[in-house]
Amino acid sequence: MNKEVYILSPVRQVTTEQSAVIAQHVQKVKGDGDHVFNPREDAPQLDPTGYNIVMTELAALDQAAKDGGRVDILWNLGGTPSEGSRVDLGMSIALGLEYRLVKKFNEENPTGPQIAYRIISNEKVSVEKMHTMLENLLQSDGVTIDWDTVMITEEQEWQRIRLGLALGCLARNPNLKIRLGELRGEDDPNKKSYPKVIREIERRQHGEV
Numbered sequence: 001m002n003k004e005v006y007i008l009s010p011v012r013q014v015t016t017e018q019s020a021v022i023a024q025h026v027q028k029v030k031g032d033g034d035h036v037f038n039p040r041e042d043a044p045q046l047d048p049t050g051y052n053i054v055m056t057e058l059a060a061l062d063q064a065a066k067d068g069g070r071v072d073i074l075w076n077l078g079g080t081p082s083e084g085s086r087v088d089l090g091m092s093i094a095l096g097l098e099y100r101l102v103k104k105f106n107e108e109n110p111t112g113p114q115i116a117y118r119i120i121s122n123e124k125v126s127v128e129k130m131h132t133m134l135e136n137l138l139q140s141d142g143v144t145i146d147w148d149t150v151m152i153t154e155e156q157e158w159q160r161i162r163l164g165l166a167l168g169c170l171a172r173n174p175n176l177k178i179r180l181g182e183l184r185g186e187d188d189p190n191k192k193s194y195p196k197v198i199r200e201i202e203r204r205q206h207g208e209v
Helices: 016-031 051-066 083-094 115-120 124-138 154-172 194-205
Strands: 004-008 035-037 070-076 098-105 142-148 177-184
Touching (some): 004 016, 004 051, 016 035, 016 098, 051 083, 051 154, 051 194, 070 083, 070 115, 083 098, 083 115, 083 124, 083 154, 115 124, 115 154, 124 154, 142 154, 142 194, 154 177, 154 194
Parallel strands (some): 004 070, 142 177
16 A cells, blocks of 8 residues: 655755755665655645644644554754754654654764654653653643754753654644743844744634634
8 A cells, every 4th residue: 555655855955965855865765666655746835934834734744644644754963953853753653643754964963952763763851751751732722832943952952852853743633732932142133033933823713813
């Protein structure tokens, strides 16, 4: 039976070389007869706030989970750490999707916090903390997400993973309320961002459509 395969890879900070590797993997998966959702091509990346990107990706992951699909991860250990990859990982885990690491970029020059990679690598401490976080979310009717506009510490990376977990829980429980808590740093009004996504979720959950 053919599977729905979600490609979790760099998008905004992707290099030409990485793009070629990602495209090659996408073609391989398609050649195996599986259906691919590639956010770089299948999500509306020009959305001004990012809300429609996140909701499209969440819907694709939710459908993959229902259809017994999986997530193929091409992870960038170096360069500018990807917020979106952390959020996508959290959504995948919350939805119970099988995930596998198929490629590592910049393994020789890792940068920034690496909590998500530790989770992917099944490091016990990080996985246990992540599962505790998920269990708390599953038992809640509302979650407040504090946010730093930079991601340079492990705590700030956990913010991204926790948002992904909360979004996955939202797909499972549409009554879950997600709110933006303390925002530290400046959220550029001219750029898409996760604070804008959270605010849009809040607005819609309050019926302000």
